[in-house]
Amino acid sequence: MELTNKNIAITGAGRGLGAAIARELCAVGANIAVIDIDAEAAASVASDLGTGNSRSYACDISREQEVNALFKQLEHDFDALHGLVNNAGITRDALMVKPQKDGSFKTMSLQQWQQVIDINLTGTFLCGRAAAESMIRSGGQGLIVNVSSISRHGNRGQSNYSASKAAVAALAVVWAQELAPYGIRSMSLSPGFTATEMVANMRPDALEKLQKLIPAQRLATPEEMARTVRFMFENDYLSGRDIGVDGGLRL
Numbered sequence: 001m002e003l004t005n006k007n008i009a010i011t012g013a014g015r016g017l018g019a020a021i022a023r024e025l026c027a028v029g030a031n032i033a034v035i036d037i038d039a040e041a042a043a044s045v046a047s048d049l050g051t052g053n054s055r056s057y058a059c060d061i062s063r064e065q066e067v068n069a070l071f072k073q074l075e076h077d078f079d080a081l082h083g084l085v086n087n088a089g090i091t092r093d094a095l096m097v098k099p100q101k102d103g104s105f106k107t108m109s110l111q112q113w114q115q116v117i118d119i120n121l122t123g124t125f126l127c128g129r130a131a132a133e134s135m136i137r138s139g140g141q142g143l144i145v146n147v148s149s150i151s152r153h154g155n156r157g158q159s160n161y162s163a164s165k166a167a168v169a170a171l172a173v174v175w176a177q178e179l180a181p182y183g184i185r186s187m188s189l190s191p192g193f194t195a196t197e198m199v200a201n202m203r204p205d206a207l208e209k210l211q212k213l214i215p216a217q218r219l220a221t222p223e224e225m226a227r228t229v230r231f232m233f234e235n236d237y238l239s240g241r242d243i244g245v246d247g248g249l250r251l
């Protein structure tokens, strides 16, 4: 897809990977709908994008009514939607069960499980469904990118997150099959550990240990992920596949 004047919605674009993807796609002429639960962060990213018809939107992607209203608004503000990057995601890490010295157990709470599933998985489904409807209505070509993770293969302490990320990669395969007749492609991106606020929250000793395990011996940059998403947009024969950008690490 040639990106000049194409309209691309990116969730969780108020910072981190989402903001980097917004900058990368905007630099080649796309108009960006910068979507985030944090209205101020979204507005600041959109105003820094400068040129073109980029705008910011506040939305909690886990809420069906908010998502449906958002995509209606996007149809009003942009003539057609050509892309969606389902990037918003959270972690709430904990071991599923951890025996304590006193015989009790610390566990991953249902709330920790549900929050991650609601945002990472249900949010991706809700935005993907609304975007697909919108793209079909406008009759143009489109691409949906689900941001998965290297953790989709399973990562200790991340029952909730790994399950959600495996699921969004599977959704990209399903959507590639279901939406191809309408000219819509679907892909997933599985970043390795990338230098954003999400990773900055890790304990420094854990982060140092982790970097030693990565064959590339460093974290990825958000820009390296953003360039991969741009490649997905620009290559029209890519669909139904995951691209892992992880410096060679296997969990």
Ligand SMILES: NC(=O)c1ccc[n+]([C@@H]2O[C@H](COP(=O)([O-])OP(=O)(O)OC[C@H]3O[C@@H](n4cnc5c(N)ncnc54)[C@H](O)[C@@H]3O)[C@@H](O)[C@H]2O)c1
Residues within 6 Å of the ligand: 011, 012, 013, 014, 015, 016, 017, 018, 035, 036, 037, 038, 041, 059, 060, 061, 062, 087, 088, 089, 090, 119, 123, 147, 148, 149, 150, 190, 191, 192, 193, 194, 195, 196, 197, 198, 199
């Ligand atoms: N950083 C990494 O190492 C890494 C690795 C693999 C995958 N990922 C994935 O990449 C994506 C982006 O990660 P990041 O590191 O930039 O994270 P981040 O925490 O820096 O940014 C996430 C953004 O999503 C927004 N957000 C959170 N909940 C939301 C909701 N309910 N509705 C709308 N917006 C919401 C936040 O406000 C924030 O701006 C996530 O899906 C993450 O799981 C990140």
